Amino acid sequence: MSLIQNSGDEGFVDSPKVAIIGRPNVGKSTLFNILTDSRKAVVKNQPGVTRDILIQPVDVWGKKFDLIDTGGVTEASDLFSKLIKGQVTEFLFSVDYIVCVMDGRAGLVPEDRDIIKIAKQTGKPMLLVINKVDRAHEADLQKADFYEFGLDVIDASFEQRRGVGDVLEWIVKMVPEVPKEIGKSLRIAMVGKPNVGKSSLCNCLLKQNRMLVSDVAGTTIDSVDAPFHYNDRDYMLVDTAGLRRQSKREEDIEIISAFKSQESIRRADVVLLVIDGVLGPSEQDAKIMQAILDDHKGVIVVANKSDLGQEEVERYRETFRAQIERVFHFFVDVPVVFTSALKSHGIKDLFDEIERVADKRGLKISTSELNDFFFETIRKAPAPVWGHTNVKFYYLTQTYQKPPAFIAFCNHPEGVDNSYRRFLIKNMKERFDLHGIPIRIFCMKSRRGGESNL
Structure with a gap:
């Protein structure tokens, strides 16, 4: 039996947050999956696979904490790299402990020094883990350069599961006693085609910059669980990768993400199908809706970017609803909420509808x-x-x-x-x-x- 208990849909009140940081492709997501006893983080031998912040509640040896996987921090000049660095730098100030992973095969590189500098600015307790030390007798040699930072240093090989126990021991020593648990949260999956504003809407609901936001389709490749509280109710929000037609999934990473999005739908209580309010629903949206119904989930259509829709489309709401009835002819009374993530419009209406659907989905009739x-x-x-x-x-x-x-x-x-x-x-x-x-x-x-x- 594993000593690690994945706490699933339940979160912890004011639980300590332990963040895993480092350059791309040093093994952060592998460590996250081992410690959470899951495969939530996409793992591939390709830099930049993790682009969002993943949070998973963990119970290990009687201690409970939220483990966080972050995007790889690098000095590369491409758009995603700049977004990830800014996102992680900002987010680290909200965590309690930091586990910094570095590559023992590559040795100490200038970007490692930059990462340590960023982490030390937070003033949070930090552990340095040197991964990919495959031969134990070479550990002292491979760790030597990393002692200059004045931190606790652990050598490890995540692929061989070596050193993981030492990482857990450090976390358990740091994390305080078990906090009080809360009840089961209502799980909301947010799905839709790429670039319709799902991540922006997630950030709007969470009131913090958790998900990457850009104009490039495919920014989100992971499904990101985020617990939050609204109107005396506990929720778990999942922002999923944009779902494109199968013929359009050119990269194997996007194929993996599509499976993770479908898994998120299956685990959800209520699904928000986000549609670009200006473009309206499409054939692909109809296929996504059919997949939601096949899994028998409560569903709400979210017409995002409605601020632009009202400017560009005559009789906007009436036109959008008519499109919904035509494209979703198999479910014509699907509830529709109009939002603008950019301007934070329609959020109260959205939660009112979520609560209505959540209550009705549990209706029992004598x-x-x-x-x-x-x-x-x-x-x-x-x-x-x-x-x-x-x-x-x-x-x-x-x-x-x-x-x-x-x-x-x-x-x-x-x-x-x-x-x-x-x-x-x-x-x-x-x-x-x-x-x-x-x-x-x-x-x-x-x-x-x-x-x-x-």
């Missing part, structure tokens, strides 16, 4: 009330027919799924076509105020014989 509804509804339209026999319904029951799902027991379930299901769902949404909630009705053959009870 069996008697459910069957009273069913009794009335099936008499509003002719019964479906299987062969030469009318389909007879016996009773309706609710499953334990969220959002709500129901099973209708009948004599010939194969005779209940999609149009009749839509008829039942439409009436159910009206009766129980489930507008915008993707409910399901399954039909099963009843074991009982004879006439219908309804």
Whole structure:
């Protein structure tokens, strides 16, 4: 059994924050995955793979803390490198402890000195870990140059899992006693095509610069978990990589990210499908929506950049809603919220809708009330027919799924076509105020014989 417990959807109140920093491709994400006993961070032998800040609550040896993986800090002049350096430099002032990872094979390089200088400016306790020391008998030689910083130095080989225990021991010694736990958070996944403003919207909701923001499609390649509190409710926000058509995924990194985005949808309670309010929904958005519905998740369409939409599109909101009904013809009553991450507009409306969907997804209807509804509804339209026999319904029951799902027991379930299901769902949404909630009705053959009870 692992000594490390991944605390999953639960966070810790005021938990200490331990940040892993270093140059690109020194093994930061590998250490993060080992310590969190997960594969949340994308690991690849290519500089710049981690571009966002990943946070994961960890419970190890009775101590609880938030472990943070950061983007590789470098002096490169490209846009991403500059964004990452500025982001990490700013973020380090908000953490409690720093684990700085360096490359023992490459030795001490000028960028390492810059990173130590940045970290020391925060005044936070720091450990220096020299990774890729594959032969223990060469450790003293490979560590020698790094002692000039006056820090605790540990040699390690993450690939061989050597030195990881020493890193854990240092963290456990530094981290105070276990803080009080909070309840299960509502997990929100934010998905959509690249460059629609997901990361900007995340930063707006979190009120801090956690996700990289640029005009270049594909900036976000990781799924980033971020706990936060709003209106007496605990949330876990996941900003996912932009989902493009499969034929457009030219880099293998983007393919990995697409799988991580789909995983985030599966783990979510409510999914925010972010769409460029100026361009409107597309065929790719429809495919993303279908994937969300296939996983049976509560979903809200977020029309971002609505400040520009109102300037550039005549009768903007009416036009956008008409596009939604046309493109999402299979889910026409999906809730829509208009936002502007740039101007922080529509945020209250968004949370109001999130809370409504979250509450409705957990709705439980009593069996008697459910069957009273069913009794009335099936008499509003002719019964479906299987062969030469009318389909007879016996009773309706609710499953334990969220959002709500129901099973209708009948004599010939194969005779209940999609149009009749839509008829039942439409009436159910009206009766129980489930507008915008993707409910399901399954039909099963009843074991009982004879006439219908309804």
